[in-house]
Amino acid sequence: MQFKFSLSSWQLIAWTTGLGLSLPLCFLIFESLQSDPEVFAHLWDTVLWDYINNTVLLIIGVAFLSCLIALPLGWLVAYCDFPAKKQFEWALMLPLAMPTYLIAYVYTDLFDYAGPVQIALRDYFGWQSPEDYWFFDIRTLGGATVMIALVLYPYLFLIFKTALKEQSHKLVHAAQIMGHSPTKSFFTVSLPLARGAIAAAIALISMEAMADFATVSYFAVSTLTTAVYDTWFGYYSLTAAAKISGIMLLILFVAIVVERYSRRNQAVYERQTQLSNEPLYMLSGTKAWAATAFASFILLIAFVIPVAVLLEYAVDYFDKAWNNEFFVYAWHSLKISAVVSLVTILLSIVVVYSQRLAPSKLSLWPGRLGSTGYALPGTVLAIAVLLPLTTVEDYLNQWLESSSWQPGLFLSGTLFAIIFAYVVRFYAIAHGSIESSFSRISPNLDMASQSMGRSPRQTLTSVHIPILRRGILTAALLVFIECMKELPAALLLRPFNFETLATHVFQYVSDEQLELASVAAVFIVVVGLIPLYFINRSMEHKH
Known part of the structure; x- marks a missing residue:
């Protein structure tokens, strides 16, 4: 029996692309299964469990705090009418343009012992030394959790808000007829129907939180991400670094499997064909201003204050930051x-x-x-x-050992490595x-x-x-x-x-001298606002 197999040039290129881009993951899995009795065993017996524990706590903390911020905001913007609602609908996504290490540096500078907040407190109350009062330490796992959540919550806010607008208002009206308060309707109708969207957003936030390197490194919080970096630069062991990377992938895989298994029997069939802008609840008085105050507070701490501080740095240190290096x-x-x-x-x-x-x-x-x-x-x-x-x-x-020409690190030592990694x-x-x-x-x-x-x-x-x-x-x-x-x-x-703007800014952040790279930091934030503008325009067209 003869089999005929034909493959068009389009399909050939497609399969070559798919296999080529998945090749690093295949190599990583293979390398993580190799034996490395010294380095990885040493890490396993000493610090690896602390790295795993910190990583899991970071993921859980960022996901939980993002829910506390994004779910109420998404519900308010999607279902309620309150002062400045239309402005908050797009403004609350602005923190996505802020790299986490920038917001981490800004608040460290503000809240450190030598920062303006503690100086003002000491001057006002007459305190003389750290023994005279207690003040929280931002450079902790909890501080890193807050910083990362302030940048990542817009993922959940955008997805949850859109899911609510796609839900049929008949279900919420039915809950109102049954005497359910807005709060009870939120927990019994809106959240269950949007569970799939919420889970997808939390999975994305969890991946981004676990992937964060700059903030946890700056705060000296040991996670699996910093462990991979330290293992490579400290021990020069690709195998040990691959094994730690495999643990990170396993955590992601388990989280995704558990989430999908938990909603395996869930099905939601009723959807509106278009997004609805009709408010279900007309807030007034104290409730309306409380909603505006809550949204304003989140926007203030997540975007306005960090950007204002960066702009102040850029103005004060413009002569030093606006240079050929930039x-x-x-x-x-x-x-x-x-x-x-x-x-x-x-x-x-x-x-x-x-x-x-x-x-x-x-x-x-x-x-x-x-x-x-x-x-x-x-x-x-x-x-x-x-x-x-x-x-x-x-x-x-x-293969070319006997010849006079040795190519050396013609791939891993050139820009090709960065470009290939970014494409992957x-x-x-x-x-x-x-x-x-x-x-x-x-x-x-x-x-x-x-x-x-x-x-x-x-x-x-x-x-x-x-x-x-x-x-x-x-x-x-x-x-x-x-x-x-x-x-x-x-x-x-x-x-x-070779430096990029991101590595350039982070080097100064690590040296506590972000002011000298403030123009580059502002440039990164401003460029990051461009896709948010297009996303907002796209959402307006759908309305």
Whole structure:
């Protein structure tokens, strides 16, 4: 019996992309299973359990605090009418533009013993020394939890708010008819119906919290993320670092499995086709101003105060911060971000278009494989990328050992490592946006183009690309901004004497001299506001 197997060039490129982008994860899993009796055993017997404990506590704390902040805010904005509601609907997402290490530095500077808050307290009460009073220490696991939650809560706020607006108001009206108070309706109707959306947002927040390196490193809180960094730079053991990375992936996998198992029998069928702006509760008097005060307080501490402090630094230290280093590092960041955005967009278009040409369950796998890198924290991603790159370099250098030319670290020691790592990590963002945009294009357009004798490539360039322009721009912006802010992978993979804006700012943060890089810090925040503007515009169009 003879089997025929044909594979088009589109599918070949798609599978090559999917397998190539999933290669670092495969190498990481393989390397984590190798024996390393000395380094990893030493870590296991001494500090590793403390790292695991701190990581789990950080994830739980950030998720819990994000819920305390985002769920009430999402419910107020989606269902209630109160002063400045429309402004808060977009303003409460602004903290996403703030890197966690910047907000951590700002509040450390404000609340430290030599900071303005404690100085004012000592002057007012006449205290002379630290023994005269108690003041909380922000540089702790609890402080890191608060800092990270203030930056990440907008994920849950945006997703929960959208889920509530998509729910049928009939269910809430029914709860009102039954005499349920707004609070009881929130817990018995709104939360259960939005459980899937909440779980997805918490999973995203948990991944981001576990991936955070800068804040926990600055606060000297030992987590698995810092353990990977310290193991690589302290022991130079890729195997031990891979094993720690494997533990992080296992924690993520268990959390996702438990969450999905817990709602395996849950199904929600009633949805509105469009987002609703009609308020269900008209707040007035004390309740209305309490809602405004709560939203204002969160926005103030999560965005306004940090940005105001950074702007003050930038003005006061402008002559020192506005220098050639800023322009050089800004060019490095812009160049890498632009290249990664272009590569991820092109690869995503090819992979998604191959699915459209030959739709099947099998055709979905290249995209799924290529998107696995998004779950990898930056430090883990760096180790995962180094493994295949150094393997290729070792084999090639051994093969050319007898020749006069030795390529050396031509992959892991160059910009290729950073670009490849960023493509692996952020491909999922581009793929999701492009796939969503493609799904809104009618198949009739494809058939009409084919009937006119156009090839798949001509159909893509002349029919689909013009329609996809908005989705492509959105995807490119999201990838671009994520690349601008990415820190741990850049710290581990950058070539010698190469800095990006993120690494440049973090170096000054680590040295307690953020003022000297304040212009670069403000630039990162301002650039981070761009995708939030487009997201808000997109939400307004849906309304």
